[in-house]
Amino acid sequence: MKIVCQLIQLALLSFIVNVGSAVAMPAETYFKPVETMTAQISPDGKFVASVAQGDESQKLVIWNSVDGSKRTLIDLKALTPRDASIRFIRWIGPRYIVAQFMELKKGVKNLLDTKPAYRLLVLDVLGSKSLPPKVFEVKTSGWLVHALPDEPGYFLYAKSGIYSKVYKIDVSKLNLLNQKASKLVRKDGGQFTAQNEVASVKGFAARWFFDLSGQPESALYFDEGKLHLSRIADGISSTPIKSWTKEELEEKPSAGEKYGVLIPVSISPEDGAYFCLDTTAEKDRTVYQCNFSTGEESVVYRSDSYDIVDLIIDESTGALIGVKVVRDGKLEYQYIDESIQVNDGMTSLLETTVGASIDNTVKLYFSETHDQPGRYFIRKQGQKSDQLVASKFPHLDGRLESRQFHDWIQVEGIDIPYVLNMPKGNGPYPLIVMPHGGPLGIFDHQYFDYYTQFFVANKYAVLRVNYRGSSGYSAELEEAGIQQWGNLMLEDIYQATKVVGARKDIASSQICAAGVSYGGYAALMMAIKHQQLFRCAVSIAGVTDVNLYLNSPYTSEAQTKWLQENVGDTVKNYDLLKDISPVYLAQELSRPVFIIHGEKDEVVDIEHMHRMHMMLSKFNKDYEWKVYPDMAHGPADSEHHVAVFSSIIEFIEKNMK
Amino acid sequence: MTQNLENKRLVECNSGRMALFLKSAIFTALFLSESVIARTLSLVSYENPPDLGSRQGYVLVKLDVxxxxxxxxxxxxxSNGSTYLESGKKTRLRKNNRYHISLKGKPSGYYLMAIPSGLYQITQINAPYFNLPYKLDTSSRRTWRFHVEAEKTNYIGSLFIGKQRKSDSIEVYLKNRIATDxxxxxxxLGSLTELYPLVSGTGVQDVFFNSWQGPLEVEQ
Incomplete structure (x- = not known):
C-alpha cells in the first residue's frame, strides 16, 4: 500500500513538473521592471549617462565608453527617503551631468499640489571613482532651458513670475548639495542677479525657445489674461508672433476641423516653425509642426497609444527624435524611427540617433525590433562593431525569437492592416487574437510589443488587427471607425482572424481572443458572436455595458460629448448600444471566458466586471473572474503583470485543448 | 384747512395702505425666500431606517466622503413620473423642491433617507477646504440624477468625495455600482429590501438590474 502511495505521489509530482515546464517563458521570468529609461551621451563622447528604473527607486548611471565600466552616480533611495523620480538628464559640457528630479514632500495636509518639490542637481563625473561624486544644487525654483554646448560648465536657467527671466549660471559657483547658506555662502552662489540675466518677459513664462547656440529666440508666456508667443530681441520680448485668449485656448475644433488650438512646445529646425501640441485634444497623441507667420500646419508624429507630455529633441540639430509619454503612470521615452516618421512602412527595425559627440565621431543610438526590446549602443567612427551601453529589458536580450508578418484585408471597402507574430518553427501554433484598446486614434505598431512577445515566447501566434478607427495608417481608416464600436470594428477583427486562421501554420481550432479595455470588450464579443472560430476569451479591464461606459462618472463634459459623437448617444440610442453590450448577450455565450479587473480602474469602472460576472452566473456559464484591489486600468507594475499573465496563460492552455 | 385735513387723511390713509403693502410685501418676500431656501435633509445609517411617508421611497447611497x-x-x-428624461426633454427644476444634505463626519458606508417619489437632479457638490472653497455645479450633468420609487429601496450609487485634493480641483464622483455593491x-439591508424591494435609482436609463432580476429565458 505504501509503495502504491509513493507511486501515486511520484506520478503527481511528474504531472506538476510537466505542467510547469509547459510554460516556455513563465511570467515571472518575462515581466520585470524597465531597467533603462533614457540615455544621453557627453559632448566629448567619453560617457553615457542613463536613468535606470527599478520597482523601488531610480539611479543615474554613468557608462565609460573608453573602458566600458559602469558607475552609479546617484541612487534616489540613498538621496532621499521620499518618493522621488528623475524627470530629465542633460550634459553641461563634458564634465557635468544635470539631473532634475521630483520628490514628494509632506506639503499641506491633503493638498496634493503642495507636495511635489523639484530639485536640480549638477554632478561632476570626473571625480575619483572610489569617492562619491561632487554634487551641486540649484535651490531657486525654475528649470534648465539650455545646456549651452559652446560654453562648458554654464547653462541657462529660467525662473517664472510676474516678470519671467532667464539667467546664465556658472556650475563652479553653485553650492554643494545640502550646504547651508550663510553670510559667506549665498544661495546658488548669488547668481540670480541682473548681471546674469540673459532674457526677460513681462508675464509668467511657460516655455522659452532658443537657437542651437543658446540665443533666446522667443517665449511663450501668460500676461493680462492671454497667452502670448513673442520674439525675443536683445533679451526682451519684441515682436508679438501670436496671442490666444482663454476662450480661444478652450475652444473645441469646429465641425470639419481635425484639431484644435496648436500651442508651441519646442522650436523646429525649420525657419519660423515650432513643434506644437493640440491643447484641446482629449488625448495629446500627435505632434504638429506649425508656422504661425505663414499659417502652415502639418502632422510630424503620432504616438501609438499614450499621451505625449514632452518632446525629445536632438540638441545638435533641433530635430524631433522622440516623445515622452505617460504609460501606466510612468514617464516613458518613445523614439521615432529615422527612416519612417509616420507609419507608412512595415520594417520592424526602429533606429534613432539619440545624440552625438560635438566632433560627431561618437554616436549614441537606440535600436529595437519586434522581438528585441530597445537598447542603446555607441557607434564610434572607424570601428566596425558597436558597443552595447544599456537595455530596457536586459533579461530579454537575445531571448525572444519570432517572425512577423504584415498584411491587409479588405472589409466593406476599407483596407484593414494586421500584424501577425509567430514563434520560429513550422507550427501549427494556437492563435491569440489581441485587439488593441482605445479604440479610436490608437494603433498596433510593428516594433517591440511587450504583451505580444510574451505570448509568442510561450509558443502562441499573436494577431493584432488595426481595425477601422485605428490611427497610424490613413485618415480614411481612422474616420471609418466613428460609431462602429460594436459593428464594423468587430467585423474587421473577425475577418482578419478568419484569414489568418486559415494559414497552415495556425491551429485553426485553437483560437482565443484577449485584450485590455476596448480590446477586452472586443475579445468578449468575438467569443459571443463567433463561437465557431473562437474557443475562449480573456477580457482585462473590458467594457461590458456600453451605455454604462458612456455614462462614466470619470469623464469630463467635453469627453462625454466626444464619446457621444464617436461611439454613440446613450440617450437617443440606448437600445442599440445595449444590443452591442456583452452583459446583455451573456446568455448567447457558449465558450469559456476570463474577466479580470482592477478595483482602482478609473477608465472602465469595476462595475463592468461585476455586471458581467452576475449575468454569467445567472446563466450558469463557464467563466472565471479575478479582481485586483490595487490595480487600475490594466496591469502596470511587474507584480500585476506576473499575476495577470500567469493566470491568462493557465486559462488559455486549459481552454485551447 | 379742510383741504389740509383731507390731505392729512389721505397721507394717513396712504401711510396705512403703505404699511399694509409693506407688511404684505415683507410677508411675501419671506414666503418666497422660505420656498427657495433649501430644505435640510439628513442621511441616516442603514441600521436605523426612517419611517416612510405617503408616496415616499428610500434613497440608498453608499458614501465615501x-x-x-x-x-x-x-x-x-x-418628469411626468418617468425614471429618466428621454431624448429632447429639457431639465426643469421644481424651484420649490430644493434640498440640502450635509455629509460632514459621515463614516463610509450605506445611508438612507425617505423622500417623495420622483426624479431628482443633484445640482451642486460643496467640498470646502480652509480658504479654498469648492463648489461643483452638476446641474447640467445627466449622471448626477437619481429617481425614487415609492415603497422601494432606491440605490442611487456610490458618492465619492476625495480627501486629498488639488488647489483648484477635487475628485467627486457618483458611481453607478449596483452590481459591485x-x-x-x-x-x-436584506431585511429592509424584503419589505421595500431594491431597485436601481440611477437617473439615467439603465436596465441592468431589471434584466438581471428578470426570469431565465428557456431556449426552445
Missing part, C-alpha cells in the same frame, strides 16, 4: 464640510444640494425635476447591500 471626506473633507471639512462636504454637502450636496439637489432639486426635484418635472449588490452583495454588500443584501448582507446589510
Amino acid at each position: 471626506d473633507g471639512t464640510a462636504p454637502s450636496i444640494e439637489f432639486f426635484k425635476l418635472y 449588490f452583495n454588500e447591500i443584501q448582507a446589510s
Whole structure:
C-alpha cells in the first residue's frame, strides 16, 4: 500500500513538473521592471549617462565608453527617503551631468499640489571613482532651458513670475548639495542677479525657445489674461508672433476641423516653425509642426497609444527624435524611427540617433525590433562593431525569437492592416487574437510589443488587427471607425482572424481572443458572436455595458460629448448600444471566458466586471473572474503583470485543448 | 384747512395702505425666500431606517466622503413620473423642491433617507477646504440624477468625495455600482429590501438590474 502511495505521489509530482515546464517563458521570468529609461551621451563622447528604473527607486548611471565600466552616480533611495523620480538628464559640457528630479514632500495636509518639490542637481563625473561624486544644487525654483554646448560648465536657467527671466549660471559657483547658506555662502552662489540675466518677459513664462547656440529666440508666456508667443530681441520680448485668449485656448475644433488650438512646445529646425501640441485634444497623441507667420500646419508624429507630455529633441540639430509619454503612470521615452516618421512602412527595425559627440565621431543610438526590446549602443567612427551601453529589458536580450508578418484585408471597402507574430518553427501554433484598446486614434505598431512577445515566447501566434478607427495608417481608416464600436470594428477583427486562421501554420481550432479595455470588450464579443472560430476569451479591464461606459462618472463634459459623437448617444440610442453590450448577450455565450479587473480602474469602472460576472452566473456559464484591489486600468507594475499573465496563460492552455 | 385735513387723511390713509403693502410685501418676500431656501435633509445609517411617508421611497447611497464640510444640494425635476428624461426633454427644476444634505463626519458606508417619489437632479457638490472653497455645479450633468420609487429601496450609487485634493480641483464622483455593491447591500439591508424591494435609482436609463432580476429565458 505504501509503495502504491509513493507511486501515486511520484506520478503527481511528474504531472506538476510537466505542467510547469509547459510554460516556455513563465511570467515571472518575462515581466520585470524597465531597467533603462533614457540615455544621453557627453559632448566629448567619453560617457553615457542613463536613468535606470527599478520597482523601488531610480539611479543615474554613468557608462565609460573608453573602458566600458559602469558607475552609479546617484541612487534616489540613498538621496532621499521620499518618493522621488528623475524627470530629465542633460550634459553641461563634458564634465557635468544635470539631473532634475521630483520628490514628494509632506506639503499641506491633503493638498496634493503642495507636495511635489523639484530639485536640480549638477554632478561632476570626473571625480575619483572610489569617492562619491561632487554634487551641486540649484535651490531657486525654475528649470534648465539650455545646456549651452559652446560654453562648458554654464547653462541657462529660467525662473517664472510676474516678470519671467532667464539667467546664465556658472556650475563652479553653485553650492554643494545640502550646504547651508550663510553670510559667506549665498544661495546658488548669488547668481540670480541682473548681471546674469540673459532674457526677460513681462508675464509668467511657460516655455522659452532658443537657437542651437543658446540665443533666446522667443517665449511663450501668460500676461493680462492671454497667452502670448513673442520674439525675443536683445533679451526682451519684441515682436508679438501670436496671442490666444482663454476662450480661444478652450475652444473645441469646429465641425470639419481635425484639431484644435496648436500651442508651441519646442522650436523646429525649420525657419519660423515650432513643434506644437493640440491643447484641446482629449488625448495629446500627435505632434504638429506649425508656422504661425505663414499659417502652415502639418502632422510630424503620432504616438501609438499614450499621451505625449514632452518632446525629445536632438540638441545638435533641433530635430524631433522622440516623445515622452505617460504609460501606466510612468514617464516613458518613445523614439521615432529615422527612416519612417509616420507609419507608412512595415520594417520592424526602429533606429534613432539619440545624440552625438560635438566632433560627431561618437554616436549614441537606440535600436529595437519586434522581438528585441530597445537598447542603446555607441557607434564610434572607424570601428566596425558597436558597443552595447544599456537595455530596457536586459533579461530579454537575445531571448525572444519570432517572425512577423504584415498584411491587409479588405472589409466593406476599407483596407484593414494586421500584424501577425509567430514563434520560429513550422507550427501549427494556437492563435491569440489581441485587439488593441482605445479604440479610436490608437494603433498596433510593428516594433517591440511587450504583451505580444510574451505570448509568442510561450509558443502562441499573436494577431493584432488595426481595425477601422485605428490611427497610424490613413485618415480614411481612422474616420471609418466613428460609431462602429460594436459593428464594423468587430467585423474587421473577425475577418482578419478568419484569414489568418486559415494559414497552415495556425491551429485553426485553437483560437482565443484577449485584450485590455476596448480590446477586452472586443475579445468578449468575438467569443459571443463567433463561437465557431473562437474557443475562449480573456477580457482585462473590458467594457461590458456600453451605455454604462458612456455614462462614466470619470469623464469630463467635453469627453462625454466626444464619446457621444464617436461611439454613440446613450440617450437617443440606448437600445442599440445595449444590443452591442456583452452583459446583455451573456446568455448567447457558449465558450469559456476570463474577466479580470482592477478595483482602482478609473477608465472602465469595476462595475463592468461585476455586471458581467452576475449575468454569467445567472446563466450558469463557464467563466472565471479575478479582481485586483490595487490595480487600475490594466496591469502596470511587474507584480500585476506576473499575476495577470500567469493566470491568462493557465486559462488559455486549459481552454485551447 | 379742510383741504389740509383731507390731505392729512389721505397721507394717513396712504401711510396705512403703505404699511399694509409693506407688511404684505415683507410677508411675501419671506414666503418666497422660505420656498427657495433649501430644505435640510439628513442621511441616516442603514441600521436605523426612517419611517416612510405617503408616496415616499428610500434613497440608498453608499458614501465615501471626506473633507471639512462636504454637502450636496439637489432639486426635484418635472418628469411626468418617468425614471429618466428621454431624448429632447429639457431639465426643469421644481424651484420649490430644493434640498440640502450635509455629509460632514459621515463614516463610509450605506445611508438612507425617505423622500417623495420622483426624479431628482443633484445640482451642486460643496467640498470646502480652509480658504479654498469648492463648489461643483452638476446641474447640467445627466449622471448626477437619481429617481425614487415609492415603497422601494432606491440605490442611487456610490458618492465619492476625495480627501486629498488639488488647489483648484477635487475628485467627486457618483458611481453607478449596483452590481459591485449588490452583495454588500443584501448582507446589510436584506431585511429592509424584503419589505421595500431594491431597485436601481440611477437617473439615467439603465436596465441592468431589471434584466438581471428578470426570469431565465428557456431556449426552445
